[in-house]
Amino acid sequence: MTQLAQQQCEACRADAPKVSDAELAELMTQIPDWTPQARDGVLQLEREFTFKNFKQAWAFADKVAELAESEFHHPAILLEWGKVTVTWWTHAINGLHRNDFIMAARTDTLLAN
Numbered sequence: 001m002t003q004l005a006q007q008q009c010e011a012c013r014a015d016a017p018k019v020s021d022a023e024l025a026e027l028m029t030q031i032p033d034w035t036p037q038a039r040d041g042v043l044q045l046e047r048e049f050t051f052k053n054f055k056q057a058w059a060f061a062d063k064v065a066e067l068a069e070s071e072f073h074h075p076a077i078l079l080e081w082g083k084v085t086v087t088w089w090t091h092a093i094n095g096l097h098r099n100d101f102i103m104a105a106r107t108d109t110l111l112a113n
């Protein structure tokens with residue numbers, strides 16, 4: 001199985017399946033720095049990234065936005081001084097799709113470059 005960070009999102013339809021509990025547990029092993037959060041009954045993946053100042057946080061937030069647009073799969077991005085909080089879920093299914101795990105893993109790779 002290729003690593004999540006090397007994969008692309010698949011087109012996600014409203015009838016696409018949410019990940020099962022077993023799939024969630026397995027996929028979380030590849031994105032250990034992320035936390036599953038339920039908000040208003042919608043399961044999401046969330047991670048806080050910290051930086052030295054606002055400008056560095058802003059630059060990272062821009063990279064996340066570019067990544068999202070490139071895959072047409074979009075997160076919530078909270079930009080604060082020295083911090084960016086990224087939250088992934090799939091609007092169309094009100095929950096977590098495999099795409100969200102791929103995008104979380106690819107978000108992590110943005111730190112390196």
Ligand SMILES: C[C@H](O)[C@H](O)[C@H]1CNC2=NC(N)=NC(=O)C2=N1
Pocket residue numbers: 012072073074075088089090091092093
């Ligand atoms: C209208 C709808 O939001 C769009 O078709 C796309 C855009 N980006 C998206 N992003 C996410 N996270 N989930 C979606 O279901 C989604 N759908």
